[in-house]
Amino acid sequence: MKIAVCIKRVPDTETRIKIADDGKSIVEAGIKFTLNPYDEYAMEEALKLKEAAGEGEVIAIAVGTDSSQETIRTTLAMGADRGILLRMEDAPHDVLATARILATELRDGDYDLILFGKLAIDDYSQAVGTMVGELLGIPSVSAVATLTISDGKGTAEREIEGGVEVVEFALPAVITADKGLNEPRYPALRGIMMAKKKPLEVRDVSWDSVQVELLSLELPPARAAGRIVGEGVAGVGALIEVLKSEAKVL
Amino acid sequence: MGTVLAVLEQRDGTLKKVSYEVLSAARQIAEKTGDVVHAVVLGPPETDVTGLGAYGADNVTLVGDGRLELYQAGLYAGALVESVNAAGSTAILLAATALGKDLAPRIVARLGSALASDVIGLDYDNGIIAVRPVYSGKAIAKVKLSGAAPVVSVRPNAFAPLSDSRAGEVTQVALGEGIVARSETVQVKEPATATLDVAEASVIVSGGRGLKEPENFKLIEDLVAAFGGDAAVGASRAVVDAGWRSHAEQVGQTGKTVSPKLYIAVGISGAIQHIAGMRTAKVIVAINRDKDAPIFKIADYGIVGDLFEVVPKLAEEIAKIKQS
Numbered sequence: 001m002k003i004a005v006c007i008k009r010v011p012d013t014e015t016r017i018k019i020a021d022d023g024k025s026i027v028e029a030g031i032k033f034t035l036n037p038y039d040e041y042a043m044e045e046a047l048k049l050k051e052a053a054g055e056g057e058v059i060a061i062a063v064g065t066d067s068s069q070e071t072i073r074t075t076l077a078m079g080a081d082r083g084i085l086l087r088m089e090d091a092p093h094d095v096l097a098t099a100r101i102l103a104t105e106l107r108d109g110d111y112d113l114i115l116f117g118k119l120a121i122d123d124y125s126q127a128v129g130t131m132v133g134e135l136l137g138i139p140s141v142s143a144v145a146t147l148t149i150s151d152g153k154g155t156a157e158r159e160i161e162g163g164v165e166v167v168e169f170a171l172p173a174v175i176t177a178d179k180g181l182n183e184p185r186y187p188a189l190r191g192i193m194m195a196k197k198k199p200l201e202v203r204d205v206s207w208d209s210v211q212v213e214l215l216s217l218e219l220p221p222a223r224a225a226g227r228i229v230g231e232g233v234a235g236v237g238a239l240i241e242v243l244k245s246e247a248k249v250l
Numbered sequence: 251m252g253t254v255l256a257v258l259e260q261r262d263g264t265l266k267k268v269s270y271e272v273l274s275a276a277r278q279i280a281e282k283t284g285d286v287v288h289a290v291v292l293g294p295p296e297t298d299v300t301g302l303g304a305y306g307a308d309n310v311t312l313v314g315d316g317r318l319e320l321y322q323a324g325l326y327a328g329a330l331v332e333s334v335n336a337a338g339s340t341a342i343l344l345a346a347t348a349l350g351k352d353l354a355p356r357i358v359a360r361l362g363s364a365l366a367s368d369v370i371g372l373d374y375d376n377g378i379i380a381v382r383p384v385y386s387g388k389a390i391a392k393v394k395l396s397g398a399a400p401v402v403s404v405r406p407n408a409f410a411p412l413s414d415s416r417a418g419e420v421t422q423v424a425l426g427e428g429i430v431a432r433s434e435t436v437q438v439k440e441p442a443t444a445t446l447d448v449a450e451a452s453v454i455v456s457g458g459r460g461l462k463e464p465e466n467f468k469l470i471e472d473l474v475a476a477f478g479g480d481a482a483v484g485a486s487r488a489v490v491d492a493g494w495r496s497h498a499e500q501v502g503q504t505g506k507t508v509s510p511k512l513y514i515a516v517g518i519s520g521a522i523q524h525i526a527g528m529r530t531a532k533v534i535v536a537i538n539r540d541k542d543a544p545i546f547k548i549a550d551y552g553i554v555g556d557l558f559e560v561v562p563k564l565a566e567e568i569a570k571i572k573q574s
């Protein structure tokens with residue numbers, strides 16, 4: 001099985017965001033960057049499928065600046081065989097532009113399966129994987145929490161409001177990974193040592209048309225200062241009162 | 251005059267509440283551009299699409315076909331792209347539900363247009379301007395979409411349904427020939443007891459590790475029941491990871507992002523990843539015995555106290571109000 005996993009470098013979830021002076025970007029100094037959490041599930045699934053098949057290759061692919069090499073190395077340490085960085089100076093705000101770059105890279109790669117995270121926790125679009133599937137003209141299932149692959153076919157389960165959708169498809173296919181798909185492994189020391197020697201190819205890319213322009217980035221409006229309405233059971237009456245008369249939600 | 255396309259969602263042949271919100275968002279753009287709002291529904295032929303004029307639809311197309319009963323990605327995307335071509339759309343709006351989040355990128359890739367996901371505010375100034383949370387809600391981006399037929403998915407509960415009086419005339423069409431599906435949804439597994447999804451509820455009561463044991467979620471369920479039909483149970487990741495509750499109920503960065511009218515956090519400390527999922531709630535109430543818990547920093551109202559005493563009393567009082 002030849003499996004591609006598309007991965008993104010994102011600010012760690014604990015990060016407090018500061019907006020830069022241009023009003024359109026975040027201050028990167030002091031921020032810890034990590035592998036996008038959903039891409040960890042995608043990578044783990046690829047490694048598990050390869051291990052189950054007993055043969056194959058797992059390739060990590062990122063679009064980003066040189067700093068994404070570190071993120072690719074993380075996946076090599078987890079067990080990916082090699083990495084590809086599609087390098088660019090700064091990222092487009094148009095997810096379709098990113099999807100097109102990835103689709104161009106993936107099109108003739110002869111992959112059996114192409115895995116993505118469900119969502120990148122920075123841009124929060126939940127789109128790139130599904131777009132790539134469409135651009136390549138192959139089946140795609142998004143936000144998958146259970147996946148079975150056998151004999152060139154797959155069954156995926158995805159959570160929907162109040163239920164679980166069961167979807168069948170044929171390979172090659174795109175899957176985007178949700179939480180719950182698996183428990184991602186931590187890179188072991190041996191993996192980290194080996195990762196240093198694995199191939200990481202870097203190629204420059206650029207995007208053509210962009211139809212999404214970022215006008216501004218702001219911190220969310222601060223919530224008006226709240227207050228403690230009471231202590232223990234005695235507070236319940238006061239709470240009911242403010243919910244009724246002040247917040248008007250009862 | 252162009253068209254703002256509102257893609258409405260049905261389940262079992264009945265329109266979902268969020269569909270009226272999509273119509274409201276579509277109207278908001280149409281008021282600025284002078285366009286008409288055209289609602290499109292994909293579903294079985296018997297889907298009830300009457301009365302949508304009262305929510306702002308100028309006209310309605312039902313693509314009626316038995317094969318559209320469940321969400322079939324390829325058929326839905328194919329049918330929609332046909333509607334778009336037919337209507338010359340200024341914008342295409344969907345709900346940011348499980349269905350909408352899967353469908354939106356498909357039509358964007360097929361049309362080569364622009365996408366804004368999970369939008370909480372809309373404007374128009376020579377192009378769609380969309381406001382959307384990024385970085386797990388820790389920042390708000392304003393983006394401008396250019397080109398033909400930009401696609402916007404709107405977050406549930408972010409736009410209030412309208413009351414309007416338009417024709418809402420319905421045309422039923424067949425699913426186009428030659429639309430192919432590359433995958434097939436064979437089944438939707440539903441839990442034995444149907445519950446309202448946390449992303450769609452207007453009141454959410456979420457429980458965290460403070461409940462101590464999975465059985466104690468009964469307290470949360472009782473409070474939800476006291477609110478009646480429009481409320482749902484939510485959970486912190488700590489209790490989902492512990493296996494007490496299903497992932498479907500998890501609120502936060504790796505769970506659902508919710509914007510209910512009222513969010514009650516019970517025995518939840520208020521970690522940054524949890525807050526990411528619920529900070530856009532209109533009113534936040536926290537019940538926690540630790541007066542320094544971070545949840546109180548973003549709560550509008552708090553009770554410092556033992557949840558095992560406070561929650562049953564609160565359920566009792568809410569039930570009284572709802573029954574009167």
Ligand SMILES: Cc1cc2nc3c(=O)[nH]c(=O)nc-3n(C[C@H](O)[C@H](O)[C@H](O)COP(=O)(O)OP(=O)(O)OC[C@H]3O[C@@H](n4cnc5c(N)ncnc54)[C@H](O)[C@@H]3O)c2cc1C
Pocket residue numbers: 013037457458459460461485486487488489500501502503504505506516517518519520521522523524527537538539540543555556557558
């Ligand atoms: C990548 C990543 C993603 C994450 N995503 C999410 C996410 O989507 N959602 C999420 O929720 N978390 C998420 N987390 C986890 C998050 O960091 C916290 O660990 C989690 O939210 C804590 O859950 P909790 O508030 O239930 O538990 P705790 O932090 O243990 O808080 C329990 C609270 O209950 C109170 N309490 C105890 N007993 C009582 C009592 N008798 N009466 C009243 N109060 C009481 C305590 O004072 C305490 O404040 C994520 C973490 C990471 C690293």
Ligand SMILES: Nc1ncnc2c1ncn2[C@@H]1O[C@H](COP(=O)(O)O)[C@@H](O)[C@H]1O
Pocket residue numbers: 006007008036038039042061062063064095098115116117118119120121123124125126127128129
């Ligand atoms: N710059 C990128 N490079 C590689 N993969 C990406 C990139 N951006 C997004 N992806 C993939 O697409 C998924 C969804 O991202 P998004 O649509 O931006 O939320 C991520 O989890 C990644 O798997």
